Amino acid sequence: MSAVTLRKVFKRFGPVEVVHGIDLSINAREFVVLVGPSGCGKSTTLRMVAGLEEVSDGTIEIGGRVVNEVAPKDRDVAMVFQNYALYPHLNVAENIAFGLRLRRIKKDIITASVNDVAATLGLSELLHRRPADLSGGQRQRVAMGRAIVRQPQVFLFDEPLSNLDAKLRTQMRAEIKRLHRRLDATSIYVTHDQVEAMTLADRIVVMSDGNIEQIGTPMELFLNPINTFVAGFLGSPPMNQLEATVSYADGGPIAKVGSDIAIPLPELRQLRNAEGHPIIVGIRPEDTAVERNGAANAAGIKCDLDLVEPLGSEALVHVSVADHPVVLKTETRGAISHLSDVQEFFVQPDHIKVFDQKTGLALDHPEVA
Amino acid sequence: MTETVSQQGVRDAPTTGKFEARVRWLVRHFRKEWQIYVLMAPMIIWFLLFLYKPMYGLQIAFKDFSIFRGIEGSPWIGLEHFQTLLGNDQFFRAVGNTFIIAFLSLAFAFPVPIILALMFNEIHHRIFKKMAQTIVYLPHFISVVIIAGIVINMFSPSTGVVNNVMGMLGLEQVYFLVQPEWFRPIFIGSNIWKEAGFESIIYLAAIAGVSPTLYESARVDGATRWQMMWRITLPSIFPTIVIMFIIRVGNLVDVGFEYILLLYQPATYQTGDVINTFIYRQGLQGAQYDMAAAAGLFNAVVALVLVTAANALSRRVSRTSLW
Known part of the structure; x- marks a missing residue:
C-alpha cells in the first residue's frame, strides 16, 4: 500500500x-x-x-x-x-x-x-x-x-x-x-x-x-x-461559543459575558495580564451538567430555559446565557421533568476552551502557542 | 342496492353501478382537468379531420368508384381492386422497390445519426463542435424541392460537379439520374446528407442524459475513450435507439414519396417506383381513385403489421417498447 x-x-x-x-x-x-x-x-x-x-x-x-x-x-x-x-x-x-x-x-x-x-x-x-x-x-x-x-x-x-x-x-x-x-x-x-x-x-x-x-x-x-x-x-451538537471579555476574580481569570455573567476560565499563560481582551468561550454540550453532582470546582452559570429536546436516554436543553443561545447535553434515562426548571448549569473550568475573538484561534493550542 | 362512489371513483364503485360511476368520474375529471383538454384540442381536431375523417373514404377501395356517383352511390365490388393489383406487375415492382429502398435505408441511414452523435460527443472544442453541428443540421431545413434541384445539378452529365471531377480524373462521364442502378444509392445517400444531422439531435440528447460519473468511474477503472464509447455511451442510449428503430420500422413503407417523385423519371421506374408513387400515378394522374385507395390500404396494413411486430420483438429482446 x-x-x-x-x-x-x-x-x-x-x-x-x-x-x-x-x-x-x-x-x-x-x-x-x-x-x-x-x-x-x-x-x-x-x-x-x-x-x-x-x-x-x-x-x-x-x-x-x-x-x-x-x-x-x-x-x-x-x-x-x-x-x-x-x-x-x-x-x-x-x-x-x-x-x-x-x-x-x-x-x-x-x-x-x-x-x-x-x-x-x-x-x-x-x-x-x-x-x-x-x-x-x-x-x-x-x-x-x-x-x-x-x-x-x-x-x-x-x-x-x-x-x-x-x-x-x-x-x-x-x-x-x-x-x-x-x-x-x-x-x-x-x-x-x-x-x-x-x-x-x-x-x-x-x-x-x-x-x-x-x-x-x-x-x-x-x-x-x-x-x-x-x-x-466537530461534535453533535457543536461546541457552544460565547463572546466575552477577560477579567479577573478571586485571583483567577474569568470571562465576562454580558453585564452580569462570569464564567471561570482555566489558568492559561495567555490569559495573564489580558484584562478586557475579547475572547470566545467554548463549552462542549457534553461538558455541562444541570446539577452540581459534588463537583466542587464546577462553576455555576445562570441561564434562562428555552426548550427541552428529549432524545431518549439523554436530552438537549436549550438555554440562553446573557442572550447567547447555549445547548446543554444531559443524561436523563427518560426522566425529563426536572429539566423544566433549569436556571443554572455547571461546567468545570478545565473543560472550557478559550479562543481569541479576533483570530478565532485557540489560546492554548500547541500549534498556536 | 345503494350505490356508493368514493373519492377514488370507479375502483370503489359496486359492479352494478360501474357504468354510472365511470360517467360521474369522467364528468368530475373533465371539470377538474379541462385546461389540459383545451390544450389537447387542436391536436385532436387535426387527427380527426386529416387522419380519421379520410378513413370514411377508404371504402372506395372496395367499390367501383365514380366521382359522379360519389362514395355512397358507387357499387360494392368486394376485393376486385386487390385482385387487379396483385395481378399487376407494376404494383409488384413498386412493392419490391419500396421494401428494397426501405431496408437499404434502414441498413445505411439508420446508424448514421447514431455515429454522428457519438462523434459529436467526442468533440470537446466548443466552437468547432457548434460549427460542425450547424453544418450537418442545415440541410434538414432546406425544402426537399431545393434538395432535389441540388442533387440533379450535382449529378448532371454536363455541368454537374461529380461529372466534372470524374472528367478531370480522366473517367468517362455518367448520366447518373437516368441509370436505374444509380437511383437507390443517390436517393439514400442524399437522404442521409439531408436528415442524418438533424436526427442525431435525439441521440445527443440521450447522451447528455448519461451520468458524467459513469465516465469518471470508467476513467479510474482504466477505460480509454473508445472503450467508454462502446461500453458506456452506446449501451446507455440503447433504449433510445430501440424506440427510434421501432418508429422507423413503422414508417418503413413511407419512403420519402415527394423526394422520389422529384428525383425519378420513367427511365428509373425500374428501381425507383415505390407504392406511394404508384398510388400517385394511378390515383391522381390516372384518375383510378378506387385502385389507388386499395394500394394505399395495402400500404397501411403492411406498416401496421411491421410496427406491431417490431414493438413485440423489441419488448421481448430488450425490455424496451413503444407501447
Missing part, C-alpha cells in the same frame, strides 16, 4: 481559486477523512488525487511517484462515488468485473475475484441482478466491490453514504470500517458528516474555504480544536 503526499496543491477553475496550496501527508494503510462544509474543496482535492481534475499548481505523489501528469487509470487508485456510478446495463457481476475486463485479465481469474469480493460484501445472491433491481445499500456495496476487486494502492471515497438513509448509513459505516481493517489499504474518504469522520478516521483533515484548518486524530480534534471553525464543526 502506498503513501499519498500533497505538496502546496492549488486548484483554480478559471480565475476562481478553490484550493489554496494545501499540504497533506497520508501514511500507507492510513484511513484519512477529509471533512468540511459544502464548497470547502474536499471533493476537488480527492478528484485531484484520482486524476479526474488537473492540479493547477503543486505536486501530488502516490507511493513516492509524482502523478500530476499520470492518467487516472495508471495511478492505481479506485474510487467509490456518491451516486454509486454503476453501469445500468450491466449486472452486478459485470459491474464488479468491469475494471478487470478493461485490463484484459483472464476470464477464470476475473470470475474467481468477483466471487471472492461478492462473498466478502454479501452480494453472492445478487450477482445476476441489474443495479435498477437493487436497494440503495446493495448498490453501494456493488460500488465498493468494484473498487475492492482491483486491489488498488489507494481507495478514494467521495461521500459514499450520502444517498443512504440514516439507519443504512450507520450499517454501511461499520462495514467500511471492518473492510478497511481487513484490506489494510490507504484510504481517503470525503464527507461533510462529522459523525462519519469521527467514527471512521485514523486522522481527520478539517477543510474550510479551500484551506486545511486542522489535521489530527478524531479525539485530538474533538478535545483540542485549533480554532472556532473546527470547534463548531
